[in-house]
Amino acid sequence: MCRDDRDYMRIALEEAARGLGRTAPNPCVGAVIVRDNVIVGRGYHRRAGTPHAEVNAIADAGQAARGATLYVTLEPCNHTGRTPPCTRAILEAGIRRVVVGMADPNPSVVGGGADFLAGQGVEITCGVLEQECRQLNYPFLKHSATGLPWVVMKAGMSLDGRISYRRGNSGIITGPAAWRRVHQLRDRYDALLVGVGTALIDDPSLTTRLKDRPGRDPLRVVLDSGLRLPPDAGMLRQESSAATWIFCGPDAPRDREERLCAAGAEVHRVAVDSNGRPDLEQVLAVLGRAGLTSVLVEGGATVHGSFLGRDLVDEVYLFLAPFFIGDQGMPVVSGHGISGSNEAARLKEVRFDRLGDDLLIHGLLHMPEEAERQDKAG
Secondary structure: OOOOHHHHHHHHHHHHHOOOOOOOOOOOOEEEEEEOOEEEEEEEOOOOOOOOHHHHHHHHHHHHHOOOEEEEEEOOOOOOOOOOOHHHHHHHHOOOEEEEEEOOOOOOOOOHHHHHHHHOOOEEEEOOOHHHHHHHOHHHHHHHHHOOOEEEEEEEEOOOOEOOOOOOOOOOOOOHHHHHHHHHHHHHOOEEEEEHHHHHHHOOOOOOOOOOOOOOOOEEEEEOOOOOOOOOOHHHHOOOOOOEEEEEOOOOOHHHHHHHHHOOOEEEEOOEOOOOOEOHHHHHHHHHHOOOOEEEEOOOHHHHHHHHHOOOOOEEEEEEOOOOOOOOOOEOOOOOOOOOHHHOOOOEEEEEEEEOOEEEEEEEOOOHHHHHHHHHHO
């Protein structure tokens, strides 16, 4: 079968996806090298500070890269950062053609890699499956434009929008297939955020548990204005490669901070909003400065309401179980409401997936293009 540029770029995207959740603050990038319609090299960016996808693919191809075509999901870099420029490796390998999925959004290097290679006699084709390449890197695109992480809201709920059977109590609502998808999400995002109410009620581990492969624990983030989380909380007593950050108000008790830090937590003091809760914009700014490009917000209801009320949610995953709970259950959103449909923030690019007996509704509230336009206007 003779493949075309789109076919090979799809394979490069599959390579790029192998780095999801592991490359921040860098993007996920994949590359394949093709010679005489045969893939002779593959590579992806594994984590920040390690060789980029192009370099890994060239190493995989060896001498077969000479005279071949490189397919890469993001424009090759032409500057020296933590690693040498990929354009140099491409020229040294003797690659004759480079097919690029999307341009580098960094305003200081836009067009740099492609233009440089073209000036050196390399044939360049840009924009192949560009939207698919952008979708893979929405967190990187937003972080590049604003310095803030991509915010993903996730909730499991009944048909009448309840996330617990009774207020103040925990309990599993969705089934095993939804549970697996949630842990796949945790594996791909940089941080996992909950409010202290959820932490006190559920005493969650906030880790990634996958059966088919080792998972990566995201940074655990707890919003806890008064530092009510006990030092013996489950998330502080487990074996995990990820840290736990607690965001509190400026007046939170110092003795509680000392006990939490002694238990392994890292405490960040930020301003509080009118309700006395940690200011979400400041929380996101701290995470962004730390190089985190994405945050999975798992609740509870007040946290969801706060993020929605401040228009801070970019992407939504709602898992619906096929039954009703009733008024005694906790609603998915608390403290936020609208007066009419004209005020409603509607999901874009909506998808519906069946997960066993449950239904997943997935969509976007913001597009990275909006942040990029605002950044350029500013």
